[in-house]
Amino acid sequence: MASEELLRRDFFRTCVAGTAASALPSLAQTGARRPNILYIHSHDSGRYLQPYGHAVPAPNLQRLAEGGVLFRHAFNAAPTCSPSRASLLTGMCPHRNGMLGLAHRGFSLRDYRQHMLHTLRTAGYHSELIGLQHIAKDPGVIGYDKVTNVPGNHVEDVAPLAAAFLSKRAGAPFFLDVGFFETHREFRKPGPKEDARFCLPPAPIPDTPQTRADIAAFKASARVMDEGVGVVLKALEANGLAENTLVISTTDHGIAFPAMKCNLTDHGMGVSLIMRGPGGFSGGKVSDAMVSHLDVFPTLCELLDIEKPARLEGRSMLPLIGGQAHEIHEEIFAEVNYHAAYEPKRAVRTQRWKYIRHFDGRVHPNLPNCDDGFSKTYWLENGWRERTVEAEQLFDLVFDPNETRNVAKEEASAAVLQDMRQRLEGWMQASDDPLLRGPVKAPAGAEVNDPEGTSPQEPPRKIG
Numbered sequence: 001m002a003s004e005e006l007l008r009r010d011f012f013r014t015c016v017a018g019t020a021a022s023a024l025p026s027l028a029q030t031g032a033r034r035p036n037i038l039y040i041h042s043h044d045s046g047r048y049l050q051p052y053g054h055a056v057p058a059p060n061l062q063r064l065a066e067g068g069v070l071f072r073h074a075f076n077a078a079p080t081c082s083p084s085r086a087s088l089l090t091g092m093c094p095h096r097n098g099m100l101g102l103a104h105r106g107f108s109l110r111d112y113r114q115h116m117l118h119t120l121r122t123a124g125y126h127s128e129l130i131g132l133q134h135i136a137k138d139p140g141v142i143g144y145d146k147v148t149n150v151p152g153n154h155v156e157d158v159a160p161l162a163a164a165f166l167s168k169r170a171g172a173p174f175f176l177d178v179g180f181f182e183t184h185r186e187f188r189k190p191g192p193k194e195d196a197r198f199c200l201p202p203a204p205i206p207d208t209p210q211t212r213a214d215i216a217a218f219k220a221s222a223r224v225m226d227e228g229v230g231v232v233l234k235a236l237e238a239n240g241l242a243e244n245t246l247v248i249s250t251t252d253h254g255i256a257f258p259a260m261k262c263n264l265t266d267h268g269m270g271v272s273l274i275m276r277g278p279g280g281f282s283g284g285k286v287s288d289a290m291v292s293h294l295d296v297f298p299t300l301c302e303l304l305d306i307e308k309p310a311r312l313e314g315r316s317m318l319p320l321i322g323g324q325a326h327e328i329h330e331e332i333f334a335e336v337n338y339h340a341a342y343e344p345k346r347a348v349r350t351q352r353w354k355y356i357r358h359f360d361g362r363v364h365p366n367l368p369n370c371d372d373g374f375s376k377t378y379w380l381e382n383g384w385r386e387r388t389v390e391a392e393q394l395f396d397l398v399f400d401p402n403e404t405r406n407v408a409k410e411e412a413s414a415a416v417l418q419d420m421r422q423r424l425e426g427w428m429q430a431s432d433d434p435l436l437r438g439p440v441k442a443p444a445g446a447e448v449n450d451p452e453g454t455s456p457q458e459p460p461r462k463i464g
Helices: 003-017 059-067 081-090 116-121 155-168 209-238 293-304 374-381 411-430
Strands: 036-042 069-075 126-131 174-179 245-251 273-276 285-292 332-338 342-349 353-358 392-396
Touching: 036 209, 059 209, 059 245, 059 273, 081 116, 081 293, 081 332, 116 126, 116 174, 116 293, 126 155, 155 174, 155 209, 209 245, 209 374, 245 293, 285 293, 342 411, 353 411, 392 411
Parallel strands: 036 174, 036 245, 069 285, 126 174
Antiparallel strands: 069 273, 245 273, 332 342, 342 353, 353 392
């Protein structure tokens, strides 16, 4: 058998097999009714929220964490909007599910029947979308039983409709997808609680008047987002649904600041993930295990006693919740293909190390892939365009958690570098990554910016 085929079989065997069985009994074993599922998600929030220790008040998310499970080392499969969300909902990485770029720019899933709602439907779940989804230009193609018409995707448009759904829901268990535009730019106007004079930008952003104003506006958006979460959770409780509803609260990727969103450092890959509800997701637990968005789908399958599709790449988190395992991953992978512009890159992360490889041959930042704002302007004014981007990056996450010192060329790191290269190349081969065959093509009709540009707002070109 060819070595490539061996790698591929080993990849899927490793992904699908998971770890030791959970100590928690299945729902079928307990005779419990299958729980409702509330998937509630924000835009561009990373982990820069109160439950993760940051000075960004989010009391409703904090209360959710105190009653559920907080995953401190949760990561996406791609730090860009549509690919991240599509990976969570299909259980497959972007280059396997087809979502290589942004849905509103012409990218799509290869098969929308791979969305988890179709698997849940076989177990009797009613599915409804209220608000932002970001995986299809037309939400009707996804397959929800109902797509609620909303005037916009901001909290004030979405939260009341989600609450109304919860106040009238009865009968079959539901999968409710509630998406908020917040905390995407443009940010909300800071109020008295977000005085820029007393704000501190997160690393790697320097502390200046401009960046303090930027993070103050982010905090205002986070406040509004959290208020929306509170409206929905209050309705869940008021209607007696909280006890038998699994709440999955997360975001797509890091915040929309330089070196964060659309980057494969933890500033871009790191996401908030809080789960509360049946199956052991209670008690204010904190997990330090590395988990991926790809793990959500197989976790639901095990929890709900639903047959797991063979294509899923993640592993059930129930062994972590049940105390049968301290870790379920030795390594996790992430990728970028297209955001506003083409920027092919891949990463592998272990507990100690992060390896990032760029495949486009560029040596300077891809500026259109950073949203415009005060912090970006400050970096540009100080020479960001001329900064060097190295093709290979290796970071020691113990001594360099902000991933600023690349040790790939240091002799002392040679063995680690070789190991991380092999891990990444093995995954790319086993998952049949198209990047191994050359540049990844965008589909006809997709809109793509020039990587040599400055802003995602510049006119894109349409792929013929």
